[in-house]
Amino acid sequence: MTATYQFAGKTILITGGAGDIGKATAQRFATNGAGVALLDLNEPKMVEVAEELKDYNIPIGTFRCDVTSADDVAQAFTSAVEKFGRIDYVFNNAGYQGVFATTDKYPEDDFQKVININVIGVFHILKAAAQHLREAGGGAIVNMASYAGVVGPPNMLAYGASKFAVIGMTQTAAKDLAPYNIRVNALSPALIGPGFMWTRQTELQAAVGSQYFDADPKVVEQQMINSLPMRRLGSLAEVANGVAFLMSDEASYITGFNLEVTGGE
Ligand SMILES: NC(=O)c1ccc[n+]([C@@H]2O[C@H](COP(=O)([O-])OP(=O)(O)OC[C@H]3O[C@@H](n4cnc5c(N)ncnc54)[C@H](O)[C@@H]3O)[C@@H](O)[C@H]2O)c1
Known part of the structure; x- marks a missing residue:
């Protein structure tokens, strides 16, 4: 995989845009000429990421958004579309790892928090993305899952469950949205x-x-x-490479797929 994908004139919307993988992916798409719309709950950190992207001379927008709120998500999409004209790619990436505890001790409130961010939040973004991309004539979505959604690691009951759900939503959404020229894939880093x-x-x-x-x-x-x-x-850049591939025209016949970035098993 090389940095040769052409994303010039396109726009990617990235949730969790203030985080490590969000930032690396923003840099990767900016390198290939895409405009970048960052969404995150952490506004100060998101603004710092946007500052660092200025050197790429691409359009950049920051939109404070709590993905667990359908209203926030709808508002952020409206504002991003106003600024960029249209969104082509959506990286549904915001997430929370949860606490680490054995199943008998896993706290109820944290289980709900993980599901709220990683499942309900992903659903809100997926739905808003589907509505926008359908109106716009097509596009691509990558949902951030995890190898934890493939194997069920110890002490991560909620996180593992949430990422299994992300892979499931990816498969259904890929079927639902294929008629509208929208591809939906998942990425599962280890x-x-x-x-x-x-x-x-x-x-x-x-x-x-x-x-x-x-x-x-x-x-x-x-x-x-x-x-x-x-x-x-695996490096952050190697994760971003996976996102770039799945969004690119090289993956034009790939949908409903879970790309595992694992270094093997
Ligand atoms: N880093 C890894 O090893 C790894 C491995 C597999 C999967 N992932 C997944 O990749 C994604 C990004 O992880 P990361 O490593 O960049 O973590 P990170 O903690 O650096 O970034 C996560 C970002 O999501 C944001 N966020 C959290 N809750 C939010 C909410 N309700 N609304 C909006 N934004 C919210 C945070 O503010 C943060 O900026 C997550 O979904 C994570 O589960 C990460």
């Missing part, structure tokens, strides 16, 4: 770093005290990396 989620998960897995991981986060890092054939983390 161990990606450096970044907030990688650091957080090694620290919290270590703190659970389960049979699967050591109590020292540095040892946990190595235990996790050793489970991969490539014996290294």
Whole structure:
């Protein structure tokens, strides 16, 4: 995969645009000439990302949006379409990892929070994207799932469940939207770093005290990396490459697919 996809004159809307993967993907699309609409709850961090994108000389917009609110999502889409004219690609990426606890101890309120952001939030964006892209004549959507939505990792009951749901929604939406020239795929990274989620998960897995991981986060890092054939983390840029491929015309006959960015199993 190279940086040769042509996205000039196109616009990508990225939720979780203030986060590590959102930012890397924004940079990747900006490199190939796309305008970037960032949506996030964290406005100050999102504005920082937008500042860093200025060097690319592409249109940039920031839209504060809580994806768990259908009203916020509708407002953000309206504002983004006003600014950019139309959206071509939607990266449905905002997400929350949840706490780390064994199933018998998993807290009720956190389970609901994870489902609210990772399932209801993804649904709100998927629905708004479907409505807009249908009116616009077509486009592509990538839903951010996770390898946790393929294997069910220990101590991540809500997160795993939410990402299984994202893969399920992707398959149904791909069927529903194919008649309108809209492709819908999912992306499932495994161990990606450096970044907030990688650091957080090694620290919290270590703190659970389960049979699967050591109590020292540095040892946990190595235990996790050793489970991969490539014996290294995937980079943020490698995730962004996957998004670029799935959005590109190279993937014009690919829909309902879950691209696993795992370094093997
Ligand atoms: N980093 C990894 O190792 C990894 C692996 C697999 C999947 N993922 C998925 O990739 C996506 C991005 O992860 P990341 O590593 O960039 O994490 P991150 O924490 O750096 O970014 C997540 C972003 O989502 C935003 N967000 C959270 N709740 C929101 C809400 N209600 N409304 C709007 N924005 C909200 C946060 O403010 C943050 O900017 C997530 O869906 C995550 O589950 C990450």
